[in-house]
Amino acid sequence: MDAQAVLRLKRIATEIRKGVITAVASAGSGxxxxxxxxxDIMAYLYFEKMNVDPKDPKNPDRDRxxxxxxxxxxxxxxxxxxxxxxxxxxxxxxxxxxxxLEGHPNMDKVPGVDMSTGSLGQGISAAVxxxxxGKLDRKNYRVYVxxxxxxxxxxxxxEAAMCAAHYQLDNLTAFVDYNGLxxxxxxxxxxxxxxxxxxxxxxxxxxxxxDAHDFNQIEEAVKHAESVKGKPxxxxxxxxxxxxxxxxxxxxxxxxxxxxxxxxxxAIEELDAYLASLG
Amino acid sequence: MAEKIxxxxxxxxxLAEIGSDENIVVLDADLSKSTRTDLFKKEYPDRxxxxxxxxxxxxxxxxxxxxxGKTVFASTFAMFAxxxxxxxxxxxxxxxxxxxxxxxxxxxxxxxxxxxxxxxIEDLALMRSIPNMTVIQPADGVSxxxxxxxxxxxxxxxxxxxxxxxxxIIYPEDATFEIGKGVTIKQGDDIAIIATGLMVEPAxxxxxxxxxxxxxxxxxxxxxxxxxDVDLIVKAAKETGAILTCEEHNIYGGLGSAVAEVVxxxxxxPMEMLGIEDKFGKSGKPADLLPMYGLTPENIVDKAKKxxxxxxx
Ligand SMILES: Cc1ncc(C[n+]2csc(CCOP(=O)(O)OP(=O)(O)O)c2C)c(N)n1
Ligand SMILES: [Mg+2]
Numbered sequence: 001m002d003a004q005a006v007l008r009l010k011r012i013a014t015e016i017r018k019g020v021i022t023a024v025a026s027a028g029s030g031x032x033x034x035x036x037x038x039x040d041i042m043a044y045l046y047f048e049k050m051n052v053d054p055k056d057p058k059n060p061d062r063d064r065x066x067x068x069x070x071x072x073x074x075x076x077x078x079x080x081x082x083x084x085x086x087x088x089x090x091x092x093x094x095x096x097x098x099x100x101l102e103g104h105p106n107m108d109k110v111p112g113v114d115m116s117t118g119s120l121g122q123g124i125s126a127a128v129x130x131x132x133x134g135k136l137d138r139k140n141y142r143v144y145v146x147x148x149x150x151x152x153x154x155x156x157x158x159e160a161a162m163c164a165a166h167y168q169l170d171n172l173t174a175f176v177d178y179n180g181l182x183x184x185x186x187x188x189x190x191x192x193x194x195x196x197x198x199x200x201x202x203x204x205x206x207x208x209x210x211d212a213h214d215f216n217q218i219e220e221a222v223k224h225a226e227s228v229k230g231k232p233x234x235x236x237x238x239x240x241x242x243x244x245x246x247x248x249x250x251x252x253x254x255x256x257x258x259x260x261x262x263x264x265x266x267a268i269e270e271l272d273a274y275l276a277s278l279g
Numbered sequence: 280m281a282e283k284i285x286x287x288x289x290x291x292x293x294l295a296e297i298g299s300d301e302n303i304v305v306l307d308a309d310l311s312k313s314t315r316t317d318l319f320k321k322e323y324p325d326r327x328x329x330x331x332x333x334x335x336x337x338x339x340x341x342x343x344x345x346x347x348g349k350t351v352f353a354s355t356f357a358m359f360a361x362x363x364x365x366x367x368x369x370x371x372x373x374x375x376x377x378x379x380x381x382x383x384x385x386x387x388x389x390x391x392x393x394x395x396x397x398x399x400i401e402d403l404a405l406m407r408s409i410p411n412m413t414v415i416q417p418a419d420g421v422s423x424x425x426x427x428x429x430x431x432x433x434x435x436x437x438x439x440x441x442x443x444x445x446x447x448i449i450y451p452e453d454a455t456f457e458i459g460k461g462v463t464i465k466q467g468d469d470i471a472i473i474a475t476g477l478m479v480e481p482a483x484x485x486x487x488x489x490x491x492x493x494x495x496x497x498x499x500x501x502x503x504x505x506x507x508d509v510d511l512i513v514k515a516a517k518e519t520g521a522i523l524t525c526e527e528h529n530i531y532g533g534l535g536s537a538v539a540e541v542v543x544x545x546x547x548x549p550m551e552m553l554g555i556e557d558k559f560g561k562s563g564k565p566a567d568l569l570p571m572y573g574l575t576p577e578n579i580v581d582k583a584k585k586x587x588x589x590x591x592x
Contacts, residue, residue, distance in 0.1 A: 060348065107346070107375045115346060116375040119366050122339045126371060129343020129351075132328065136304065137347070156367075159333035163340065167328070 005048070006215045010278055012082065013043035017244045018271050019078025019091050025264035027095035030103065033254040035075035037179040037212065037239035038146055042079040044218045045144055054084035057111045063141050064130045066115045068123020069148040069177065070104040071256065076113065077101055085112035121154025123147065124174060128164050131172040131232075142226070146175045150182030152193040158203065164232040165204030172232040173225040174205075177212065179241035181252045200234045212237035245270055283445040286476075287384040289423035290441050291315025294352060294382075296424070297431050298323045304344050306330050306353040308337050313443075314354040314384045334359045338367035338379070345377035350431055356390075357383035357440060361402035372436045373411045380430045380437045386416075387527035388560035388568045389444040389477060398560035404532025406438040407505040413458065414505040416440035418479035421450040422462075422502055429458050442527075444565050446477050449500075461508040467497035470583055470590070471515035471522045475501045475534045478525040478553075478574060485579035496583060507537050509545065516546040521590040523551045523583050527574055530554040551586045553579060 024030035050063040093099030104118030127145035210217040225233035242248030320327035330337040341353040417423040474482035486496040524535040535552030
């Protein structure tokens with residue numbers, strides 16, 4: 001990817017992060033940590049990679065995306081809003097009774113959402129179903145799913161992992177947002193899902209490990225996944241929970257806590273300063 | 280059609296019949312010879328997927344397929360569908376209102392020898408409490424085939440409660456059925472016996488016995504437990520003044536509860552519920568278990584007479 005393209009994605013990812021903060025702060029609740037850790041991957045997928053059309057969100061040939069860690073709806077909504085699926089201002093209504101932006105993604109209500117999620121451990125199964133449908137219909141779309149690293153503790157993830165390999169779903173690319181944290185602490189302390197890469201390998205997947213905040217690595221991995229035949233690919237994306245907001249980075253407490261007004265302001269200022277530094 | 284056929288077999292036959300529709304996909308969880316989706320697989324192997332012993336995954340894979348426009352039938356035993364995969368059914372299928380039809384076979388104690396671990400007596404309660412879900416329990420092979428075909432046509436999730444045991448054919452080959460509409464099998468004005476699934480046939484037998492004793496019993500087959508046929512039930516309450524429900528399910532949360540919800544809201548009359556009395560099943564031959572748990576025509580007659588005493592005050 002050339003420098004200009006990287007710069008463009010950095011700007012977009014920062015706008016996505018600002019939307020995350022706006023949504024969560026205006027709701028007074030929600031999950032900033034895991035939304036910020038995944039923002040760069042969201043920017044790459046929706047602004048560089050995926051074949052989607054905000055004017056035709058249900059097009060049967062589109063690429064699919066499943067936010068399996070549905071609590072990171074702020075990242076998904078902010079991305080979709082900036083991509084033109086609905087007005088960015090609507091992020092201010094997040095989690096409010098008068099809004100369609102449910103706390104966790106709802107595919108009936110929110111344009112661009114391909115699967116309702118929220119109960120962890122199910123999104124990968126839905127993605128398997130979508131990938132199977134793509135094979136049955138001989139369509140060329142690809143299916144992307146983002147899981148949390150803590151989410152891997154759900155046994156159903158491994159039912160789906162087995163299933164995807166069994167049916168050789170090479171049109172499926174999964175991301176693990178490897179930020180090392182869940183609600184109650186470090187994943188290694190709460191219930192260690194390691195070794196993650198080896199587990200997926202043992203289940204028959206192509207496995208790649210990248211820096212989740214490096215667009216060149218993201219692109220390389222996603223393109224590699226497209227070239228793999230006969231098996232699904234998982235990209236273990238080493239990330240920083242809370243990425244981009246200094247006081248949230250690597251802090252377990254920001255998993256599901258909304259910033260207060262002044263904190264939100266500080267976060268937006270930091271993100272704006274970063275934008276300015278990009279020129 | 281044979282004189283007796285299990286509703287699960289009729290289900291498999293129906294799937295094979297409608298399978299020419301390329302949009303239909305069938306999933307199973309290592310039980311295709313029991314759920315009889317093997318009958319579909321034989322005809323359309325490319326659209327039958329064994330998901331293995333992973334019922335939760337199967338339900339959400341079905342949701343993913345449905346989100347791409349497929350009509351998906353996902354099958355396993357009722358216990359592992361409604362029980363193990365409840366969260367997936369609720370959150371991935373019903374909440375987004377996707378076109379997944381759950382073929383839940385081996386419901387109730389008539390599973391027999393496998394025993395309580397495999398005898399779902401709670402699934403109607405679980406499934407009918409989820410918004411968007413349609414819940415169907417056919418009484419015989421003819422109605423099963425008709426209702427499976429209709430389930431494929433309606434938009435949204437359906438739970439089909441099916442049995443292992445061979446049960447008598449009740450309806451003529453050309454009978455018609457409509458999801459949401461109960462069937463009045465026999466008229467009567469003293470009492471209405473409202474039954475579902477394999478209890479419909481003993482209800483008919485019981486009504487005959489009652490007739491011989493001068494009691495005129497109406498028999499209604501409620502094959503759709505949700506949405507339930509409110510008009511037919513209210514009419515029965517008004518015209519007979521007493522309602523007895525019969526089901527192979529816990530007395531809590533199933534047909535009896537569903538009918539009571541209608542009756543108390545629209546036209547309260549004395550009611551009695553015949554079903555499994557809030558206890559687990561056990562191993563045994565179905566023919567031994569059904570009487571052991573009171574699921575017999577004799578018990579229906581008995582309960583009906585006691586209810587009539589209450590009605591008369
Ligand atoms: C089945 C289920 N159990 C529990 C929860 C509550 N919950 C929400 S987020 C979360 C932790 C997730 O951690 P991780 O997957 O690492 O997400 P991330 O760090 O990316 O935010 C939990 C336990 C849930 N949503 N679903
Ligand atoms: Mg995490």
